[in-house]
Amino acid sequence: MSQDIRPGEEQLPFDPADRTEAGLSFIGAIRSPWSKGDCPRNIARARESGKGARIELRPGYGRGLLGLSVGQPVIAVYWMDRARRDLIVQSPGHADGPRGTFALRSPVRPNSLAMAVVVITSLDAGAGVIGIDAIDVFDGTPLVDLKPWLSTVDIPPGWTPEA
């Protein structure tokens, strides 16, 4: 993994990867059509591709799907296992200057966590396999959580759609 720094970028004086305080256990993997070079830049682009994806849970976890149903939106939380963790200010190509890591959805962050709001398209609790409408991650990305998306808690107070 490159430790290069672009103009305007800033590194932490330590690598968070060396300071583990809690441990994640992978519950499954995201199977997607994407690999390095052809991965959509965000979930909207992934949706435009028309290509679905699926989540394969590890043995034992399928029972956790009880109560979910096809058509329901869920939040997939995954671990971007190839991302560096030591940049606190970044200069992404799409931004007009350096931005703090916490103002970006970049995979580069102190903890390589990301989330996607996706819609369940199929559900096989016995096999632990869930079809989802789209995803913008590499095939094989480790999954760490799955939560129901709830409009009452996952939309900011007072938010209304643009006219």
Added chain:
Amino acid sequence: MSQDIRPGEEQLPFDPADRTEAGLSFIGAIRSPWSKGDCPRNIARARESGKGARIELRPGYGRGLLGLSVGQPVIAVYWMDRARRDLIVQSPGHADGPRGTFALRSPVRPNSLAMAVVVITSLDAGAGVIGIDAIDVFDGTPLVDLKPWLSTVDIPPGWTPEA
């Protein structure tokens, strides 16, 4: 921590806490008015209380706030360090029967991750302190990430507010 099981609940045949595959490093802590016994059940209830909260970042992380501003919604991702991790079907008091862990927002899950969509009410990047409108977690809960909330990616496709 109690390892009791309520009627209808199911335990994994292993404890995910014993199977660490990736490490989290805490970036700060959530300072809230809540402790065991008086913590609101969800963020909507926390908001109704009228009590704000704040995020205190650890040294080095304040620079990551560059580009965020007061009034902006962000996603706080935190680690529920007191929660058990081995239940895959649960019988919460508010539900009308057992539900899979992935159909619930319960703190009890294989990885003790939770997220809250909150609004920035004040911002001191130098001190690494962010005021937020509300939060439904215990004082001192470890923070693992902060991300900008984006309506283009964090709302499910086709979702519209109820009339």
